[in-house]
Amino acid sequence: MPKRFYTSIPTNYPACEHKDCPMAAICLHQTVYTTMLENEEYIHLINPHRCSKNETCSYYRDNKPITYTRGFTNFQKQMFPEQYQRFMSILIETFGRNPYFERRRGETALSPKEQDIVLRALKRAGVTKELKFDNYEENLNWYD
Template sequence: MPEWNIPYDFMLCEKTDCPRAAACLRHIAYMRELETETILRIINPRKLPADDSGDCAFFRDATPVTYAFGFKKMQGRMFPAQYVAFKNILMARYGRNPFFERRKGAFPLSPKEQAWIKRAARRAGAEAEFEFDSYEERYHWMD
């Protein structure tokens, strides 16, 4: 099970009668924070659905997702010209330093970002299956 490092600015939901509360990361985090914190950042209850349909714009699935770290190993699986093209695509999107931080695994890459990086490798002509250096299960707090 991943660690519960709830970000400070993550909005919590206090609606206990919601049919999706047991699977909602915002509500589960609320229940945990209720026991330990003095001040909570909650979603305005008046902005939550009044009915019990479970159709909520604030719902966030509590199922952990796989985050990736780094892609140094991939350089050895590409031809030099492919890697240069790949690096240029990523540098155009992220900039120089953020590219190198991502490459060395300085911070986690969300599933959405992983997919974008894999597409960039295919656009650069890489034919090998793209694998990141390591993976970790985490809660998906932010987009």
């Protein structure tokens, strides 16, 4: 578990009390339950009757960190102006104007799903070479 785990639990993150679940050791919802019991006044629980207590549980979240990216300011320098305009238009249509610029500057970390959206927008804009994001970081995937 990363060192930042205990300080990075999102506010009101739902916990699971099923420590007997075969997925409990690697599920974020169950892992936070123990921490929250020790540190929190109130705990938001997932309804125990809604958990399937196996690998098909819809609440299961793997506790392994995944790669998030931040920023893609260098993309513009490596694209033709028409490509960049198309790329930017696609992403503004997807995320909205301000959220697009927050993601571009690196203020918002991009999940693997959002990275895929950005990479597909590059292809739709006609970019054929592989472009790299500004920064890469390992984080826990709390919600996806």
